[in-house]
């Protein structure tokens with residue numbers, strides 16, 4: 001199961017931590033000021049996903065790498081066009097004479113277009129970028145696949161969808177056989193689409209396909225994070241393509257409906273617009289995030305009320 005926690009307080013910028021249950025693995029969406037983010041959590045982050053580099057989404061990148069340097073790990077950073085140069089500039093602005101080259105490695109994945117991802121590496125102490133390769137997908141590890149949409153916010157703003165991999169479980173109740181290593185062999189045959197594989201249970205050999213009915217395929221959870229975006233049809237088409245029927249989506253809702261003129265000027269969204277697009281996407285659960293810092297708690301409640309009204313189709 002994938003879970004997300006908002007790590008910023010109302011008056012802070014935005015940072016969302018994504019956790020994969022039963023694993024120590026975390027991903028971080030944007031690096032705004034986030035006083036709820038602990039050092040321990042930062043040290044468990046294996047990949048950072050940046051929507052865009054407006055200061056409210058990127059200012060705490062230094063605070064993040066401050067706690068990653070020295071880990072010896074390789075950390076992914078995905079982001080929009082030129083993210084590699086912006087990270088290079090941030091890293092080169094400090095003095096690193098006491099840090100050795102194995103202290104950390106960043107792998108930066110620059111999203112040029114939907115099919116074109118440039119992969120760079122950068123490491124201390126000189127932090128010189130190296131273009132390693134180009135690929136046509138963004139991110140995959142043992143837990144998730146990450147899809148994305150490139151939205152317009154008067155600059156590219158990447159909206160990310162974390163798709164947990166489907167899992168296969170064994171339905172113990174329906175089986176009279178004694179448990180054993182045949183269960184994992186059966187699962188492997190199922191995952192590899194190999195129905196003719198021989199599976200030995202005690203002294204008898206069975207065809208894998210005759211045992212597949214003991215297995216249940218569990219569809220992976222789909223969790224989306226849509227940051228700053230303009231209210232326009234073009235963005236909405238892209239959002240619908242990627243986020244349709246997702247399980248849970250966090251979406252930028254910077255302004256109250258009565259301030260929607262500001263939303264237009266600043267290429268942002270507002271309460272009922274964000275709620276409505278989530279309704280059209282038929283997502284199971286939607287959460288408005290990233291409110292203007294001039295708002296107080298009562299404004300936030302006003303946003304939430306208008307958002308959920310539109311989300312429920314009223």
Ligand SMILES: [Zn+2]
Nearest residue numbers: 052054153228
């Ligand atoms: Zn922005």
Ligand SMILES: [Zn+2]
Nearest residue numbers: 054056057228
């Ligand atoms: Zn923002």
